[in-house]
Amino acid sequence: MVFTTVLHETYVIICVIGLKGTNLNMTLKINNLTGGYSRIPVLKDISFEVGDGQLVGLIGLNGAGKSTTINHVIGLLVPQKGKITIDGNTLMDDPQNYKSKIAYIPELPVLYPELTLREHLELTMMAYGLETTSAWQRARVLLQTFRLENKLDWFPAKFSKGMRQKVMIVCAFVTQAKLYVIDEPFLGLDPLATRDLLNLIAAEKKRGAGILMSTHVLDTAQEYCDHFVLLHEGRVRAQGTLEQLRDLYGDLNASLTELYLGMTQDVNGNE
Numbered sequence: 001m002v003f004t005t006v007l008h009e010t011y012v013i014i015c016v017i018g019l020k021g022t023n024l025n026m027t028l029k030i031n032n033l034t035g036g037y038s039r040i041p042v043l044k045d046i047s048f049e050v051g052d053g054q055l056v057g058l059i060g061l062n063g064a065g066k067s068t069t070i071n072h073v074i075g076l077l078v079p080q081k082g083k084i085t086i087d088g089n090t091l092m093d094d095p096q097n098y099k100s101k102i103a104y105i106p107e108l109p110v111l112y113p114e115l116t117l118r119e120h121l122e123l124t125m126m127a128y129g130l131e132t133t134s135a136w137q138r139a140r141v142l143l144q145t146f147r148l149e150n151k152l153d154w155f156p157a158k159f160s161k162g163m164r165q166k167v168m169i170v171c172a173f174v175t176q177a178k179l180y181v182i183d184e185p186f187l188g189l190d191p192l193a194t195r196d197l198l199n200l201i202a203a204e205k206k207r208g209a210g211i212l213m214s215t216h217v218l219d220t221a222q223e224y225c226d227h228f229v230l231l232h233e234g235r236v237r238a239q240g241t242l243e244q245l246r247d248l249y250g251d252l253n254a255s256l257t258e259l260y261l262g263m264t265q266d267v268n269g270n271e
């Protein structure tokens with residue numbers, strides 16, 4: 001399976017060829033990760049896991065370190081300490097194998113201005129060696145779902161921001177990766193597309209894929225995520241299921257928003 005995406009100014013193809021099948025048996029492990037963009041770390045000793053068939057919500061305020069964590073997972077940043085493994089292997093152990101397991105949807109969609117939607121899909125399929133007949137079957141279903149089926153010959157300049165986001169989603173989900181890494185997916189999407197993306201995530205979970213998703217939309221996260229990692233100022237403030245977090249906080253009816261705000265205020269109060 002395959003995946004293409006755009007990062008920063010240039011297109012970076014995160015790729016490659018993975019295994020298809022229902023027994024995905026995937027585990028992403030982040031162990032004592034310290035890292036960031038310079039010697040002064042943004043992330044401080046964070047640890048958590050994403051198992052197969054699991055949707056993990058990465059929750060945090062602006063600047064908490066969600067995108068930085070994601071940039072480490074997809075291999076754009078190198079850990080200063082600790083390690084990240086997928087199925088026991090780090091990126092350095094076997095870059096192609098590691099990347100082959102990941103489909104990444106960035107927070108800001110960036111597309112090749114000179115390529116049509118059809119060409120973006122062809123590029124994804126070609127770059128990652130997808131079998132084109134079955135890949136196009138999947139693509140057509142995805143294009144219909146996101147109401148893009150009659151826009152195959154459009155260039156990105158003609159797309160709205162939400163449509164560009166949908167192109168990224170279609171390109172990612174056509175790959176049938178083992179691990180989806182999705183950075184803040186809901187902000188540019190209309191309610192229909194949000195519902196369709198959540199259905200797609202549910203279907204991929206059923207297939208056995210793991211999903212790491214950062215979001216500020218806490219009511220949606222509360223409803224759909226199996227496990228939460230609450231990041232605050234580059235540290236994991238708490239993690240667990242909603243029930244575990246409620247236990248930890250001592251309020252069995254608290255919403256995720258209340259839990260997150262309560263826990264981060266506790267931290268700030270102690271400083």
Ligand SMILES: Nc1ncnc2c1ncn2[C@@H]1O[C@H](COP(=O)(O)OP(=O)(O)OP(=O)(O)O)[C@@H](O)[C@H]1O
Nearest residue numbers: 036037038042060061062063064065066067068069
């Ligand atoms: N390219 C970069 N170079 C240097 N520092 C950065 C860079 N990107 C982010 N940072 C810093 O890293 C910290 C964490 O930022 P990050 O983007 O991971 O937060 P976030 O939780 O994703 O926030 P948001 O919800 O606003 O997207 C912030 O202090 C930010 O200023």
